[in-house]
Amino acid sequence: xxxxxxxxxxxxxxxxxxxxxxxxxxxxxxxxxxxxxxxxxxxxxxxxxxxxxxxxxxxxxxxxxxxxxxxxxxxxxxxxxxxxxxxxxxxxxx
Amino acid sequence: xxxxxxxxxxxxxxxxxxxxxxxxxxxxxxxxxxxxxxxxxxxxxxxxxxxxxxxxxxxxxxxxxxxxxxxxxxxxxxxxxxxxxxxxxxxxxxxxxxxxxxxxxxxxxxxxxxxxxxxxxxxxxxxxxxxxxxxxxxxxxxxxxxxxxxxxxxxxxxxxxxxxxxxxxxxxxxxxxxxxxxxxxxxxxxxxxxxxxx
Numbered sequence: 001x002x003x004x005x006x007x008x009x010x011x012x013x014x015x016x017x018x019x020x021x022x023x024x025x026x027x028x029x030x031x032x033x034x035x036x037x038x039x040x041x042x043x044x045x046x047x048x049x050x051x052x053x054x055x056x057x058x059x060x061x062x063x064x065x066x067x068x069x070x071x072x073x074x075x076x077x078x079x080x081x082x083x084x085x086x087x088x089x090x091x092x093x094x
Numbered sequence: 095x096x097x098x099x100x101x102x103x104x105x106x107x108x109x110x111x112x113x114x115x116x117x118x119x120x121x122x123x124x125x126x127x128x129x130x131x132x133x134x135x136x137x138x139x140x141x142x143x144x145x146x147x148x149x150x151x152x153x154x155x156x157x158x159x160x161x162x163x164x165x166x167x168x169x170x171x172x173x174x175x176x177x178x179x180x181x182x183x184x185x186x187x188x189x190x191x192x193x194x195x196x197x198x199x200x201x202x203x204x205x206x207x208x209x210x211x212x213x214x215x216x217x218x219x220x221x222x223x224x225x226x227x228x229x230x231x232x233x234x235x236x237x238x239x240x241x242x243x244x245x246x247x248x249x250x251x252x253x254x255x256x257x258x259x260x261x262x263x264x265x266x267x268x269x270x271x272x273x274x275x276x277x278x279x280x281x282x283x284x285x286x287x288x289x290x291x292x
Contacts, residue, residue: 064107072181073104076258079176 007041015041015091038088046081053078099248102188103255108180115187119155122194126151129200133193136162136276155190162186162249165275169267170257177257185252192245199234246272 009016018034039050056062064074102111126133130145133154163183170177212231215224253259253268 068105070104070107070111070181070255072178072256072258075176076255079174079258 004044005040007036007043038085041088042081042084046084049077049081095244096247096251099244099251100255102248103185103252108184111184111188112180115184115191118191118194119159119187120152122191122197123152123155124148125194125197126154129197131197131200133158136272159183159186159190161275161278162190165271166249166253169271170253170259173257173259173264173267181256182253185249185256189245189248189252192241192248196238196241199237 006016008014015036017036020029020031021034022029039047042050052063052066053060056066060071060074060078064071067074106114122133127146127148127150132146132151136158163179163186166186167177167179167182170182212228250268254264257264259267
């Protein structure tokens with residue numbers, strides 16, 4: 001089973017960051033404080049949506065037809081994801 | 095019911111919405127002509143005694159749909175600059191389709207005959223209206239009210255989906271638009287297409 005990347009602290013619900021990275025080849029470990037990029041802090045569904053947007057060359061009409069949704073529904077979802085990415089980017093910059 | 099209403103606007107593509115909305119507008123207008131009714135105003139149906147040309151209810155409906163669409167589109171642009179006219183037009187046509195069902199209440203002059211009975215009793219100064227006339231009238235009025243509520247509900251759900259509006263701002267803008275334009279179609283119907291008096 002593919003492990004799901006936890007985004008928020010189960011105890012206080014603050015955003016989590018990576019504190020250790022390791023090389024699968026030579027097992028070298030790097031420790032530090034690495035905030036997660038905004039795209040990784042989106043939910044799985046939102047990440048899937050962004051990927052679909054890229055795959056469809058940004059055509060919302062194409063996406064709507066593939067997803068079986070109306071155009072405004074897909075556009076609204078995109079607007080909500082954009083707003084979330086903006087707020088996450090501001091958070092990360094702070 | 096709420097889920098079903100949102101399903102239409104969130105899942106039906108624009109062609110399907112436009113096709114069904116357009117067909118409903120034509121069928122609703124034909125039905126109104128057959129039962130001698132008109133759609134004077136955005137939210138009401140009027141019963142007429144003189145026979146009008148067949149295109150009159152269609153002109154009423156086209157006016158209502160276009161005025162509603164233009165007003166909601168301008169309000170939609172205020173809420174979200176990405177609002178499209180086609181989405182709003184589809185919302186206006188589909189939400190009004192429910193109102194057209196109100197015409198079914200006057201098949202064979204059913205509605206008119208009961209309302210005339212009640213009016214007669216009122217004009218004769220009756221203190222109490224007999225139940226045989228009053229109960230059917232109340233039931234018909236209640237059914238009309240249900241159609242109106244569902245139509246407004248659909249209009250709001252569609253407007254919300256088309257504009258991605260949220261919170262109090264959406265509700266205030268929606269109500270303001272309805273209040274402002276509710277009297278305009280009546281002016282068209284009364285003075286431009288086919289002047290008449292009640």
